[in-house]
Amino acid sequence: MAILQAKDVKKHFGGLKVLTGVTFSVGEMEKLAIIGPNGAGKTTLFNIVSGKFPATSGKVEFCSRDVSGDSSYRRSRLGMARSFQITNIFQKLSVIDNVLAGVRSRAGLRHHLLKCPHKDRKLIERSEAILDRVGLLDYRDTPAQDLAYGQQRALELGVTLSMDPRLILLDEPTAGMSRQETNDAIEMIQRVTRDIACVIIEHDMNVIFSLADRIAVLHYGTILACDAPDVIRSDQRVKDAYLGEETQ
Numbered sequence: 001m002a003i004l005q006a007k008d009v010k011k012h013f014g015g016l017k018v019l020t021g022v023t024f025s026v027g028e029m030e031k032l033a034i035i036g037p038n039g040a041g042k043t044t045l046f047n048i049v050s051g052k053f054p055a056t057s058g059k060v061e062f063c064s065r066d067v068s069g070d071s072s073y074r075r076s077r078l079g080m081a082r083s084f085q086i087t088n089i090f091q092k093l094s095v096i097d098n099v100l101a102g103v104r105s106r107a108g109l110r111h112h113l114l115k116c117p118h119k120d121r122k123l124i125e126r127s128e129a130i131l132d133r134v135g136l137l138d139y140r141d142t143p144a145q146d147l148a149y150g151q152q153r154a155l156e157l158g159v160t161l162s163m164d165p166r167l168i169l170l171d172e173p174t175a176g177m178s179r180q181e182t183n184d185a186i187e188m189i190q191r192v193t194r195d196i197a198c199v200i201i202e203h204d205m206n207v208i209f210s211l212a213d214r215i216a217v218l219h220y221g222t223i224l225a226c227d228a229p230d231v232i233r234s235d236q237r238v239k240d241a242y243l244g245e246e247t248q
């Protein structure tokens with residue numbers, strides 16, 4: 001059963017035809033990576049799926065409903081979240097207050113950042129459980145701006161989890177990280193998204209082959225191949241277009 005489906009999605013920016021007909025689906029709890037050369041249209045596709053801007057034509061279905069005309073906010077209320085953009089973090093707030101803001105919003109409470117947000121024990125406990133999942137409980141009261149880069153990205157994932165998503169769009173989750181931070185991030189993403197579907201854009205093949213159940217290769221605005229990692233790795237068309245051959 002698919003949780004997300006893109007059907008013949010096209011996007012033109014004036015005369016530039018970036019997406020010329022993209023069709024794919026993501027199953028419940030499945031991890032689908034989208035790879036492709038620079039400028040292939042990966043971010044554009046994410047922007048359309050998340051509702052940042054509309055497709056020129058085609059459809060996006062989420063949880064069996066057509067969300068093509070829905071705003072990002074509406075899609076997020078339905079359980080679609082976009083993660084790994086540090087801009088989602090309130091830098092001056094503590095780590096716990098960042099997650100609490102999301103937990104309170106999801107619980108439908110009005111959130112006044114400066115107005116005693118610590119009242120509801122249950123919401124705080126839920127926030128602490130999320131911090132524990134992303135490895136930041138020891139930094140509970142640290143201002144977000146004092147966290148290391150990899151930790152800020154972990155916090156962003158925590159904020160995303162606070163919305164209780166069924167699907168997370170992971171935008172280059174390890175960009176700018178050291179090798180050690182990347183390995184830690186892979187392990188954490190695997191752990192915290194076990195029961196959540198993900199679509200992942202990433203350039204690091206090590207990350208992709210570690211996380212993805214299936215890989216879709218975007219090339220010249222359309223999906224060249226979509227299959228299990230091992231099949232993609234040995235697909236000659238994909239090697240020619242993107243992966244290349246291993247050399248000694």
Ligand SMILES: Nc1ncnc2c1ncn2[C@@H]1O[C@H](COP(=O)(O)OP(=O)(O)OP(=O)(O)O)[C@@H](O)[C@H]1O
Nearest residue numbers: 013016018036037038039040041042043044045203
């Ligand atoms: N808002 C926009 N207006 C005009 N052109 C755009 C817009 N957004 C993207 N493009 C163009 O669409 C093409 C695809 O860009 P996109 O960022 O989606 O590629 P990408 O696959 O994510 O690339 P990268 O791997 O480098 O991030 C590029 O030629 C880009 O200049």
